Amino acid sequence: MLPTRTKLKNLPQHVDMLVIGGGITGAGVALLAAQQGLRVLLVEQKDYAWGTSSRSSKMVHGGLRYLAQGAVGLTRESLREREILINELPGLVQRHSYLFPVYKKQFPGRWAMGAALMLYDWFAGVRDHQWLPLKKLQQQLPFMAVHKINGAMRYTDAATDDSRLVLRVLQEACAEGAEVINYVQARSIEAINSSDGSPAHSEVTLVDALTQEERVITANHVVNATGTWADELSAAAPKIRPLRGSHLIFAAHKLPVNYALALLHPVDKRLIFVFPWYGHTVVGTTDLDHTQPKFEEAYAEQEEIDYLLQLIKARFPHCNIDYKDIISTQAGVRPIIRSGKDIKPSEEDRGHLVWQAPGRITVSGGKLTTFRIMGLDVLLAAGLIDKREYKRRYRQKTLFRHEINWPTGLGHLDAAQPITTADTATLQAWWHWAIHKEQVVHLDDLMLRRTHIGNLTPDGGQALLTANQAWLQQQLGWDNERWASELARYLQIWQGYYQPKR
Ligand SMILES: Cc1cc2nc3c(=O)[nH]c(=O)nc-3n(C[C@H](O)[C@H](O)[C@H](O)COP(=O)(O)OP(=O)(O)OC[C@H]3O[C@@H](n4cnc5c(N)ncnc54)[C@H](O)[C@@H]3O)c2cc1C
Known part of the structure; x- marks a missing residue:
């Protein structure tokens, strides 16, 4: 489970590592760093997995296409990771x-x-x-x-289930001691040098999207894991x-x-x-x-x-x-x-890259499947592990050490009952878990990423929301006015980005 979403003022003033981005890459970096015993804070500007990590083709795979393109190393690495995840997360x-x-x-x-x-x-x-x-x-x-x-x-x-995979990795990171908060944007990163000119730490300006409150936090290492938005904070030539x-x-x-x-x-x-x-x-x-x-x-x-x-x-x-x-x-x-070559989208390499500029390490590219390797590459670049330790951990076949007891059927691909035909008791058990243990802030978090009702019902789940309105309002602690504004927000998102365009 994730801790209850806290206020910006309750976050630590200094951490060993600040991870920016709550997709699979950031979640993986946070987990691996927390397993090293570091004090880790992860911030996500919207909801966890709101970016690309809830919109993939839901495959944990080697990529036959990449093999055909000659990307043998990427395929081999991805297949190793596939087998680890199949074993670890049945x-x-x-x-x-x-x-x-x-x-x-x-x-x-x-x-x-x-x-x-x-x-x-x-x-x-x-x-x-x-x-x-x-x-x-x-x-x-x-x-x-x-x-x-x-x-x-x-x-x-x-x-x-890609967004629930991100949540599972974040939950593991939290069980290892990491702190995570959604709807907090990193606005800027500044490298601070010590008096002899050597890099000391970084200052990161954070803004709470819910209150517009601002706060500066310092970190020994800042990891920019913002996916498609990586160029915004990398302080380097655009690469995406x-x-x-x-x-x-x-x-x-x-x-x-x-x-x-x-x-x-x-x-x-x-x-x-x-x-x-x-x-x-x-x-x-x-x-x-x-x-x-x-x-x-x-x-x-x-x-x-x-x-x-x-x-x-x-x-x-x-x-x-x-x-x-x-x-x-x-x-x-x-x-x-980007390769910089004039080639078709499908011909671009799908591997990842780690690059550095003063005060930050950026990691982007890659796949859902290879998040563990991306995390290891970041630890290596940060000097937190040496090459020997990297090789040892690369070969390790275990990643998850804690059991998270999701309600039956939630995030279980072969669960007998598909999400949209689940009875009210099952549905409410899933919603209850998500609302109280997974930092749900908006209705779209609940409908599109904690469950996928918004993607799997023709009306985006409106009828289910109406049928369960009183129960949901009570669980979420929302009065009628907040419910109305959340529903309007959700429907606007659903109609704008998920309802088929004609
Ligand atoms: C159509 C499609 C199909 C795919 N299919 C597969 C597949 O089947 N299998 C597979 O392995 N891979 C697949 N992939 C690739 C995979 O989904 C991505 O590589 C992966 O999800 C990227 O994760 P990420 O964490 O790097 O980025 P994201 O998931 O986008 O996460 C980055 C996060 O950073 C946040 N952020 C940005 N700026 C800030 C800021 N300033 N402060 C705080 N937070 C910020 C964003 O809100 C976002 O949530 C697919 C990708 C696509 C698009």
């Missing part, structure tokens, strides 16, 4: 079967895929792929068009190429898939995933330069929706999927370390 990170249909006379064919998957499995230390002939594929996926398909390769990767990826979410009965599917888009042959998630089907993602306003939530644009629908219509013509079937959209922005 229920939250779950091994799932994926199918890659193989088309006649189209690369990659059966043997090329088989060879790639041998390597993929070998890196992960598992043997878990097989060829499904066409007949078997049709039995598994009766709604998929099989024209020109030979069969499919079945392999495994893992799926997760923000690339947007959007998803469409459908009811499972409209687009039924038992497996996650890795499909090539009929137009540009990009890999798109169609996967089951909490009793729904998610389709994504796109990959394009993000030019929407930098400090607002990203949203799926009309052309991205059309592009993803084009794939669904071509591959699942009998499902009669159309625009009206989209329950919600979800768009996120990848913090990609």
Whole structure:
């Protein structure tokens, strides 16, 4: 559990490490530093996982695509991390079967895929792929068009609930002694030198977004883990190429898939995933330069929706999927370390980078899957561990030492009851936990990141909110006026960024 959100004035005046950014990267850095015995404070300007970390394709994976692009090191590292997380967080990170249909006379064919998957499995230390002939594929996926398909390769990767993964890492960090606070923005960082000119510590100006109160806190190490926004605080030449990826979410009965599917888009042959998630089907993602306003939530644009629908219509013509079937959209922005080359978004490297300027260490890029390695790289750059200790911890296969007893079904991908059909008692148990143990500040925190009701119900969960209004008001301690303003805020966010654009 997270401690109750405190006031700015109650935060410590000095910490060993101040982490800026409450996505997976910041959470991972905070956890690893707290495990070193450091006094750690993490601040997040909005809600935990509000940035990219609640808008991913929910895969903890090696990345077959990266292997195909020759990023062997990244794939191998990610697969190692995948296996650690599957073992450490059962229920939250779950091994799932994926199918890659193989088309006649189209690369990659059966043997090329088989060879790639041998390597993929070998890196992960598992043997878990097989060829499904066409007949078997049709039995598994009766709604998929099989024209020109030979069969499919079945392999495994893992799926997760991304925002709850961030919460789980933060909860572990807190259990190790870290302090975390949301809705606090770091405005500036200043390096302070001692009288002999050597760096002494940093001063960070923090602003509470709820009260506009301001306070300066000092830290021996400041880590800028602000993802796509990293250039704002890095005090270095810009390095980020923000690339947007959007998803469409459908009811499972409209687009039924038992497996996650890795499909090539009929137009540009990009890999798109169609996967089951909490009793729904998610389709994504796109990959394009993000030019929407930098400090607002990203949203799926009309052309991205059309592009993803084009794939669904071509591959699942009998499902009669159309625009009206989209329950919600979800768009996120990848913090990609720009190569500086004139290349397509999908060709940019997905690795991470750690760089330094006076008074701060910046870490960005990478993946949800590789947060532990990113954290280790930060500790190394900060001089908090040496290369020997780095290697020892890199090889370690355990990360979590504390049990966090979430209510049954919360954050459990295979829970029998999908979120939206949960009975009132179950739903209220989840909300109760989130409200009292996970620093819920606004209604959107509860609906979009602690649970995903906002993404998985056609009205953004409005009917559920109305049905539970009195109970929620009591739990949240909100009078009618606060409820009305929170509801208006939530609906504005939902309609602006999650409701399909036309
Ligand atoms: C469409 C898409 C699909 C993806 N799919 C996958 C996948 O399936 N598997 C995978 O492993 N990876 C995936 N990724 C990549 C992965 O999601 C990201 O690499 C990861 O979430 C980035 O995490 P982060 O913590 O660095 O950034 P973020 O999650 O964006 O966190 C940064 C945080 O910093 C906060 N912040 C910014 N400025 C300040 C400030 N001044 N003060 C305080 N806080 C601040 C922001 O509010 C934000 O919450 C995907 C990415 C996208 C976009």
